[in-house]
Amino acid sequence: MKIINGSIPDFDSMKFEIADIGIKDGKIIEIAKQGELKGVYEKEINASGMIVSPGFVDIHMHEEVIGETVDGDDYDIANKMLLMGATTCVGGNCGNNRQSVKEFFGFIDKNGAPVNYLQFTGHNFLRAKVGIDDRYRAATADEIEKMGKILREDILKQGAIGLSFGLEYSPGITLDEILSLTEYVKDLDILLSAHFRKDAKYAIESIKELIEISRKTGKPMQISHLGSCSAYGMMKESLDLIKSARDEGLDITADCYPYDAFSTYIGSAVFDEGCFELWNKTYQDILLTEEPYKGVYCNEELFNRVRKEHPQMLVVAFVMNEEEVVEAIKSPFVYVASDGLYRKGQGHPRGAGTFPRVLGKYVRDDKELSLIEAIKKMTIDPAKRLGLDKKGSIKENMDADIVIFDPEEIIDKADFMNPTLPPKGIKYVIIDGKIAVKENEIFEKRTGKAIKIMK
Missing domain, CATH: 3.20.20.140 (Metal-dependent hydrolases)
Known part of the structure; x- marks a missing residue:
């Protein structure tokens, strides 16, 4: 696979450079000026106007x-x-x-x-x-x-x-x-x-x-x-x-x-007595996230009931x-x-x-x-x-874990009522040199690995 015409961050100079990237066997094997890659690659992604980020x-x-x-x-x-x-x-x-x-x-x-x-x-x-x-x-x-x-x-x-x-x-x-x-x-x-x-x-x-x-x-x-x-x-x-x-x-x-806002389980010690005085907030600043109370903000009675009956419910605290x-x-x-x-x-x-x-x-x-x-x-x-x-940079011999996004378009879409909506503007996600995501659609579900730090 090759990615051409993308803007690549250089963390040494803290500048972006437009270049082409060659990928093989899960690694970045070459980076060259536009049109100057030496290898032959079956797939091509044209990232013109895009950021090619680690x-x-x-x-x-x-x-x-x-x-x-x-x-x-x-x-x-x-x-x-x-x-x-x-x-x-x-x-x-x-x-x-x-x-x-x-x-x-x-x-x-x-x-x-x-x-x-x-x-x-x-x-x-x-x-x-x-x-x-x-x-x-x-x-x-x-x-x-x-x-x-x-x-x-x-x-x-x-x-x-x-x-x-x-x-x-x-x-x-x-x-x-x-x-x-x-x-x-x-x-x-x-x-x-x-x-x-x-x-x-x-x-x-x-x-x-x-x-x-x-x-x-x-x-x-x-x-x-x-x-x-x-x-x-x-x-x-x-x-x-x-x-x-x-x-x-x-x-x-x-x-x-x-x-x-943070989020944790309502039954945790985070919400022990005195928390609202500590934050200078009220029960109404706590949003419940699951049925039968999904999208409901608390009052004192509801907060105490859910804390007792549904201690594993995740809630959001706007504090x-x-x-x-x-x-x-x-x-x-x-x-x-x-x-x-x-x-x-x-x-x-x-x-x-x-x-x-x-x-x-x-x-x-x-x-x-x-x-x-x-x-x-x-x-x-x-x-x-x-x-x-x-990992973490676009250089030769680094792992080919890459995100290609439009800097003028990228934005989150998930909100507190719809917390899992995918973002806008991410064109490709590549893991181990394989296209895992293209335009918010997952193509490869199992490209990731367990990374064990053996001492």
Whole structure:
């Protein structure tokens, strides 16, 4: 396959260059000036007027449940990711795997996936695995030892990239528990990822804790969805704090999705008593996403009823300040990531619209950052963070994971009532040198692989 006449981002010069690309056996084998490719190729895509970008690398999303006893053909989340240009995704975030890394990767090894997948092992998943059913208590030394053994095996034998924490979801987790657990992998080159302990006025304290974890463990820390932590009047101070830690020499980065609302399960500790006072919001700012209440905004009675009767329902909380979300996305050490999560095809539009929304709204329409800056935050930056040296840029010998889009047309179409609508303007998505998507139609459902980071 060859792609001709497209504008290719060069992250060294931070400029676009019009060139032709030759692809063979899943790799970019040559890049040349227009009309000067040396190889002979059967297929041709004319990308004139289009951006030929590396596939988007989503460093923070939440994988679906798949397996031999589950209908894995739908890939509820990954297909939405694929349609918005994500070619490599990282699951197991916020401390939560939806099944074991072994089972998840095992199914992909056998059946393929719409996207390439990496996985964290989640701390909360490990807590459940060793029998902790009270999110408000700390683990015992015996339970930490059991978790540590599972974690070490997940990383050494199953290829998990590291350990993720979901501190807000299990308030009983102590700093001592965290540090004791990481002792079991102190000799391994892993990435830590963390959903903060508490948001809004507690954002600075929460970020300081994550920085301290990185400092004491010597491990790099990826702070998850910074907008939902700090976009309550705390963003500038939060960014200054992270910058100070980086200036100190600590390896701290963050990610953010481009929306002013978060989404999680209504039964989670996020919605414990006092949350509305913390956000200075009301029950009416909570949108229910599933039947029998799909599209309904809460009142106090309905909120309490659904929290009790449907604790696994995903809801959307409109509580953040969009201008602070934009401030985070513009920061040089913050990547664009979706935090995408669906349940039965319902949830938050970020799982279908994140990358096109940034490129269409924040780049083209609002001119908050340049096109090449935005693409960099979606490709080479997260790829480097994950140690994926063959992904994230258009160069010879790199993996042929590519998104071709119209910069004048690209925009998200998913909204809070229709959260899975595909975007506009993405012409092709290519994974492993194969056309996976053409004009919002999926052609190849199984081009993705499990990416195991073996230590």
